[in-house]
Amino acid sequence: MKYKKYILLPALALLTTGLHAQDGKRIAIETDHTALILNIGKNGRVYQSYLGERLADAADNNVLPQGKEAYITGGMEDQFQPAIRITHTDGNPSLELIYADKKVIHPDTGSTETIISLKDPQYPITVNLHYQAYAHEDVIKAWTEIVNGEKGTIILNDYASSMLHFDAGSYWLTQFHGDWAYEMQMQESKLTSGIKEIDSKLGTRADMYQSPMFLLSLNKLSDETSGEVMAGTLAWTGNFRFHFEQDQNNSLRVVSGINPYASAYQLAAGKTFTTPAFIFSYSAHGRGQVSRNLHAWARNYDVMDGNKSRLVLLNNWETTTFNFNEQRLDGIMDDAVKLGADLFLLDDGWFGNKYPRSNDKAGLGDWQETKTKLPNGITHLVKQADAKGTKFGIWIEPEMVNPKSELYEKHPDWIIKLPNRAENYYRNQLVLDLANPKVADFVFNTMDDLIGKHPGLAFIKWDCNRLMSNNWSPYLKDKQSNLYVDYVLNLYDVLKRLRAKYPHLPIMLCSGGGARTDYEALKYFTEFWASDDTDPLERVYIQWGYSNFFPSNTVTCHVTSWGKQSLKFRTDVAMMGKLGYDIDVSKMTPDELAFSQQAIKNYKRLSSVIWFGELYRLVSPYEANRAVLMYVDGIKAKAVLFNYNLNIREREQVNRVRLQGLDPQKKYKVEEVNMMPGAKPILADNGRTYTGDYLMKIGLDLNGWHLKALTSSVVEMTAQ
Ligand code: GLA
Secondary structure, three states, X not given: OOOOOOOOOHHHHOOEEEEEOOOOEEEEEEOOOEEEEEEEXXXXXXXXXXXXXXXXXXXXXXXXXXXXEOOOEOOOOOOOOOOEEEEOOOOOOOOOOEEXXXXXXXXXXXXXXXXXXXXXXXXXXXXEEEEEEEOOOXXXXXXXXXXXXXXXXXEEEEEOOEEEEEOOOOEEEEEEEOOOOOOOEEEEEEOOOEEEEEEOOOOOOOOOOEEEEEEEEEOOOOOOOOEEEEEEEEEOOOOEEEXXXXXXXXXXXXXXXXXXXXXXXXXXXXXXXXXXXEEEEEEOEOHHHHHHXXXXXXXXXXXXXXXXXXXXXXXXXXXXXXXXXXXXXXXXXXXXXXXXXXXXEEOOOOEOOOOOOOOOOEOOOOOXXXXXXXXXXXHHHHHHHHHHOOEEEEXXXXXXXXXXXXXXXXXXXXXXXXXXXXXXXXXXXXXXXXXXXXXXXXXXXXXXXXXXXXXXXXXXEEOOOOOOOOOXXXXXXXXXXXXXXXXXXXXXXXXXXXXXXXXXXXXXXXXXXXXXXXXXXXXXXXXXXXXXXXXHHHHHHHHHHHHOOOOHHHEEEEEOOOOOOOHHHHXXXXXXXXXXXXXXHHHOOHHHHHHHHXXXXXXXXXXXHHHHXXXXXXXOOOOOOEEEEEEEOOOOOEEEEEEEEOOOOOOOOOOXXXXXXXXXXXXXXXXXXXXXXXXXXXXXXXXXXXXHHHHHHOOXXXXXXXXXXXXXXXXXXXXX
């Protein structure tokens, strides 16, 4: 920590000081390897003294410099982005937060939650800072409660989940940007003085153009195994904002939370506003470690049934789109059985009678089976699947409505649209006004009917194909700026009710590809659809991006007919995540079918390593013409490696790849699996046995003489 230039105004010195505050009271928020040390200054304000690797001697925490105020308020002396800025009932735009109380609780055996209560000495406003520290996973979850004790409504102009301060020589931001069918593209840049913001204003979904997650490297750009790095993500299925601001002294503040854009929130008297959680993990040893931390945390504490297995499904969307009938579906169910999949998933196009859903222009909102297509309804399809020895799942998009629907005709006041302006369509549809509790009930009842009436239903794909635009909630009247937030809060309410009734039904979250990819949604969903783009070359990059934050059992990857690559390449790419199929099985050659049947068997053998093992990214597609990654199980007895050659040239010089995460003492047999019938392995060292030490220091020659663009291999390693 450098000493700052103290030519500051006296008031500013309250906020920024390098002096040792040895007699201040410390609050240590610690995991096994990380510490966030706060302290209470003599003036009663709370400061962040330290964030980083846990100090070996706890006594050192007492001599840390005071640092920056932990949750800076707007309207007082600070001149940069505040964490909170409110307008009181009397119009006063300021807030001062003074320490009142601290509580430490243990919500579960693995975590400790510290709650710091701050109060304004002049106004009855309380702000509770929550920090939940997950010891073994080295993850901290931070959120804030704002309690309005005033007699009237206050306005929350800014209401961050978390504010964190850094003092490094330089800062490097890794962000993930994209578009439809182009999700999670990684971009790295050095931060400069001033502001950099990453945000979204899409309403119904967290992301599309920018994703709600980032890596922040300190002093130098981190790599997989070295460098100081923090991974952060906001658990919010709506507008987010990450604000990075580097001040005149090269200090950085990171303010994370709901995007305050068009969202000055009216909080009624006596009410408490709880922000979403900002989840972060820090490591001094590179980004591979923070990914593994987040994966373990997500499986253990966040994702619905995160430690349970997933179903391999066959979807009909790419094969039929909207054109199917009972007979066609019957055939696809037979294909699912033939393939060895666990489930058949019926996608869009099964509903609507007055306005049947024969394309994407009609039917959304009318969730009754189309009689002409499915005369015997879903009940029959569930029964058929059961009779064939498979399971049945179904697609639904319950938050949306087509203007061509009975729902639109009956309830025009249930729809988000501006009065006095033309309706604005996106995929020919509109968003229901979920801020209205009646609409939330409709969404819940739709789901409850569908699931309740069909007890054999084994899977749901919940879609959300449009963002919000031209916003106006007929329900919210003079509280329009609560819309973005209330929509999401009511969505969570519906999901909570649904999960109370149907706790373990697997549900995939989809949003026109991967646009609802956040950890609050994943509390209710078992997995998410990563992208509508299933071209495996693109998918390598997309899945690489997600792998930084999400465990592989949540990242749904399907083998389809997109891309010109071999079926083997498509399958190997899909196998690094949660494998599924969306392909016309009847068009497969006998070899392709045999290969796919064996691939599913291989996947079932290896899936516990892929889903629950530790991920090591070995060669990045952003740095080479190939991508290599591996998973190792908890006892280091089994590992599986995926090797994807991208636009590689045949005589390109590629090194052996050194493995990671193995037990150096153990001996591992290395075998290439997932080969087309009759094909030979490309792994030069196939079938040999090496020590973990050798594999990690010398590595494997993954391609031998068979270097070719768009080829791949899967290597299984078994301790002997
Ligand atoms: C979205 C999804 C697709 C498919 C279609 C159906 O685009 O991402 O997977 O379900 O909707 O309309």
